[in-house]
Amino acid sequence: MNPWELVSMAFRTITAKPMRTLLTMLGVIIGVASVVTLVAIGRGSTEQIEKQYESLGTNLLVVNVLGNGRATQLDYDELMTLEQLPEFESIAPTITKGNSNVKYDRTSETFTVIGTNDRYQTLMKTELASGRFIVPADLEFRNPVAVLGSGTAETLFGSANPIGQTVNIDGVMFTVVGLLKEKGSNVGGSSVDDAVIVPLETARRVFKLGSIRTTYIEAPSSDQVPVADSTIKQYLSYKFKSTSGYIVMNQEELMNARVAASSTLTNQMISVACISLLVGGIGIMNIMLVTVSERTREIGIRKSIGAKRWHIMAQFLTEAVVISGLGGLLGLLLGIGASYGWPLINPNQPTSVSLDIGMYAFLFSVLVGVVFGLYPARQASRLKPIDALRVD
Amino acid sequence: MSNIIELRNIVKEYGSGDEKVRILKGISLDVAKGDFVAIVGPSGSGKSTLMNTIGLLDSPNEGTYALDGVATEKLSDNQLAEVRNRKLGFIFQQFNLLPRLSALENVELPLVYAGVGKQERRERAVAMLQSLGMEHRIHHKPNQLSGGQQQRVAIARALAVQPALLLADEPTGALDSRTGAEVMELMVRLNEQGNTVVLITHDNHIADNAKRVVSIRDGLIVDDRRNAALPEASGKAVTL
Numbered sequence: 021m022n023p024w025e026l027v028s029m030a031f032r033t034i035t036a037k038p039m040r041t042l043l044t045m046l047g048v049i050i051g052v053a054s055v056v057t058l059v060a061i062g063r064g065s066t067e068q069i070e071k072q073y074e075s076l077g078t079n080l081l082v083v084n085v086l087g088n089g090r091a092t093q094l095d096y097d098e099l100m101t102l103e104q105l106p107e108f109e110s111i112a113p114t115i116t117k118g119n120s121n122v123k124y125d126r127t128s129e130t131f132t133v134i135g136t137n138d139r140y141q142t143l144m145k146t147e148l149a150s151g152r153f154i155v156p157a158d159l160e161f162r163n164p165v166a167v168l169g170s171g172t173a174e175t176l177f178g179s180a181n182p183i184g185q186t187v188n189i190d191g192v193m194f195t196v197v198g199l200l201k202e203k204g205s206n207v208g209g210s211s212v213d214d215a216v217i218v219p220l221e222t223a224r225r226v227f228k229l230g231s232i233r234t235t236y237i238e239a240p241s242s243d244q245v246p247v248a249d250s251t252i253k254q255y256l257s258y259k260f261k262s263t264s265g266y267i268v269m270n271q272e273e274l275m276n277a278r279v280a281a282s283s284t285l286t287n288q289m290i291s292v293a294c295i296s297l298l299v300g301g302i303g304i305m306n307i308m309l310v311t312v313s314e315r316t317r318e319i320g321i322r323k324s325i326g327a328k329r330w331h332i333m334a335q336f337l338t339e340a341v342v343i344s345g346l347g348g349l350l351g352l353l354l355g356i357g358a359s360y361g362w363p364l365i366n367p368n369q370p371t372s373v374s375l376d377i378g379m380y381a382f383l384f385s386v387l388v389g390v391v392f393g394l395y396p397a398r399q400a401s402r403l404k405p406i407d408a409l410r411v412d
Numbered sequence: 413m414s415n416i417i418e419l420r421n422i423v424k425e426y427g428s429g430d431e432k433v434r435i436l437k438g439i440s441l442d443v444a445k446g447d448f449v450a451i452v453g454p455s456g457s458g459k460s461t462l463m464n465t466i467g468l469l470d471s472p473n474e475g476t477y478a479l480d481g482v483a484t485e486k487l488s489d490n491q492l493a494e495v496r497n498r499k500l501g502f503i504f505q506q507f508n509l510l511p512r513l514s515a516l517e518n519v520e521l522p523l524v525y526a527g528v529g530k531q532e533r534r535e536r537a538v539a540m541l542q543s544l545g546m547e548h549r550i551h552h553k554p555n556q557l558s559g560g561q562q563q564r565v566a567i568a569r570a571l572a573v574q575p576a577l578l579l580a581d582e583p584t585g586a587l588d589s590r591t592g593a594e595v596m597e598l599m600v601r602l603n604e605q606g607n608t609v610v611l612i613t614h615d616n617h618i619a620d621n622a623k624r625v626v627s628i629r630d631g632l633i634v635d636d637r638r639n640a641a642l643p644e645a646s647g648k649a650v651t652l
Contacts, residue, residue: 025530036512321508324469325569326497326525328490405496406469409508 026334030342044307045347047300048388052348052381054293056355056373061362062286063372066279073275075145075203079109079242080271081249083235083256086264093231094259096220100137102255107248109240112139113232115223122216123188124176131172132215133189135223143236144203146212151183151198158219164226167198171213187216192226194218245270294384301344301388308340308396319400320408333401340393341386348385352378416480416577416608417443417466423474424461435461436472437631443577443610448603450611450622458631460581463612467500467579468492480576497525501570503580507562509554515541515565516550522573533572540568544598560591567598571607578602578609584618596621 034041085094096113103111114136122131134140141153149170158165166187173182182196194216203213223229239248249270256266312319319332356378359371424436435458443449453459464470465477468484477484480499487495502508509518516537523533541550544564554562563583570578580599584592600621603609611622619625620639627635 025524032512317508318510321510322521322525323493324467324496324502324508325522326493326573328493328525330490331525404470406464409469 026338027342029335030339033339034343040307041343044304044343045350047303048297048344048347048385049351049354051293051297051300052351052385053355053358054296055290055381056352056378057358057362058286058289058293059377060359060371060373061369062283063374064370065282065286067372068370069275069278069282073271076271077145077238078272078275079239079245080143081237081239081245081252082269082271083237083252083266084269085231085233085266094235096232099232099235105251107239107244107251109238110139110143111235111237112136112143113220113235114140115220115229115232116234117223117227117229120190120216122172122176124185127176129175133223133227134215134217135220135229136217137220140217140236143238144212146203147201149199149201150181151196153198154217154219159221162222162225163219164192164194164222165197165219166194167200167217168196169200169211169213169215170202172216173199189216190227242272245272297384297388300347301392304340304344304389305392305396308336308393309399311339312336312396312400316403316408316411319403320405320411323403323405324409329401333397336397336400337390337393340397341389344389345382345386348382351385352382414445414481415442416445417441417610418478419475421475422465422472422477424465424472435631436465438475439633441626441633443608445608446606448600448609448611448623450613450619450625451628452613452616452619452625453628454614457628459612459628462628463579463581466610467502468496497522498573499576501573501575501578503563503566503570503578503583505582505585507554507566507586509562509566511554514551514553515546515557518554518565519568519572522569526573537568537572540572541565544568559587560594563587563595576608578607580609580611582613583611
């Protein structure tokens with residue numbers, strides 16, 4: 021009696037009562053499908069977070085000045101002097117003015133205006149669609165020039181070419197010199213796509229903006245990030261004469277923290293899904309016990325013509341494993357389907373289907389069949405032939 | 413001539429304490445190879461218990477039983493299963509075919525448990541069904557067969573492993589008289605071909621097909637005679 025015969029025999033038995041078999045499998049199907057789907061969602065989230073940070077680069081440090089920043093101000097020239105240190109690749113101080121009224125022709129809309137320097141483009145990994153970015157001379161001469169994000173340009177100009185046109189930003193005229201390519205959403209949802217970028221000095225003078233609030237700093241490589249981190253903190257604590265009033269965010273640490281938070285949640289959900297798999301196993305055990313008592317006479321007949329204990333044991337154990345394994349397979353297919361379907365319903369939640377987890381979930385369901393099939397199979401194998409034959 | 417069955421002082425009791433009921437009260441019986449023995453008795457006489465003992469489906473409380481030279485008292489469950497498989501062919505009143513299996517698969521089943529390879533057991537099962545005139549029904553399920561056909565399949569299954577003993581428990585009990593007569597003819601023919609047959613029945617008329625009739629009543633053998641009414645079998649009758 022080879023394993024293949026056992027399996028094909030088990031198949032015939034369980035397909036004789038398809039509805040019961042399907043209901044028996046349901047727990048395992050739902051369990052495996054949820055594990056597969058939840059893992060896909062978890063991995064999708066992790067990949068999404070990683071991608072967001074990747075778009076900025078993990079060599080990035082962000083310095084934020086807290087409060088109104090009046091007590092202590094960061095000095096642009098001082099910051100740019102720091103750039104000469106080997107642990108700093110480039111530094112882009114920024115001042116931001118939210119809700120600025122930007123007008124072109126008869127179209128008027130509010131956008132975020134970012135005042136910064138020429139380093140900003142490479143630091144934020146943005147690309148030009150046409151024209152040029154801010155250059156050092158713009159800062160020096162406080163030129164009234166602007167670079168538009170792709171979304172801004174589309175709102176104001178539609179498909180027309182904005183280069184060389186004049187826009188009105190809070191009553192001041194700026195010449196559009198550059199247009200950025202679309203970049204997609206950044207960390208925290210803020211995006212250069214919906215911004216207007218102007219020279220830092222120009223912004224400060226024209227809009228009477230106070231101090232530098234956010235400074236982007238890039239280290240030459242990710243190994244240099246800790247050095248850059250400690251240098252900038254040293255500078256800031258000297259400048260602020262305190263360790264408070266500012267925060268330095270390391271992109272990699274931020275990313276890891278967010279990934280960890282996301283996977284903690286996912287792991288908790290997967291644990292719950294695993295419990296449902298176990299409950300499914302108990303369902304299988306229950307039905308197998310019913311099956312054994314229903315088929316007492318069959319067991320008696322088989323024993324009378326020479327079935328040994330292990331023959332009966334193998335027969336019923338195989339049935340339990342085939343039920344749970346088939347349930348696992350159906351659950352796997354359902355889970356893969358749900359993983360691909362999920363982003364269609366919920367576009368902000370990407371999923372990443374992973375076959376390795378699918379394999380584990382399937383193997384786990386087979387294991388569930390073995391564990392929960394063992395007791396009923398043992399009960400069946402220990403029936404005395406004479407008692408089993410007496411049952412009608 | 414060697415004995416297939418050697419029963420010595422078999423006692424079988426059910427229950428315990430004051431409730432204890434003694435069904436077999438000390439039965440000794442030898443059945444020679446090639447014989448055809450009918451065990452007759454009314455219901456409650458203990459003949460079914462005796463049949464279960466001979467069939468190794470139940471074990472006695474006292475006494476010894478050797479089947480085809482194998483002492484059975486100290487065998488484990490698995491060893492008993494093996495002896496049943498190799499030495500015994502059961503023919504039941506209710507046929508006891510597995511309903512989900514085809515005729516062929518039912519006949520193959522004892523060969524499966526005997527560890528015979530797929531190809532060989534298929535050939536043997538087909539040959540066995542052919543010899544019983546069932547070659548056109550081998551893929552039918554039991555519920556697609558008449559009672560007589562089902563019993564033929566059951567007989568083919570019993571013969572598949574070429575057992576030392578055919579053990580038939582009221583084989584005609586669930587059949588009409590004509591089909592029953594056909595099955596009994598078959599039993600006689602099988603015996604003539606050299607099979608040792610033990611037949612359990614309450615019907616003296618059925619018992620008349622056997623060469624030897626053992627009567628049992630209240631757990632004891634009350635009569636044991638060669639069947640004089642069997643004219644042509646005398647030449648083949650085996651003397652004890």
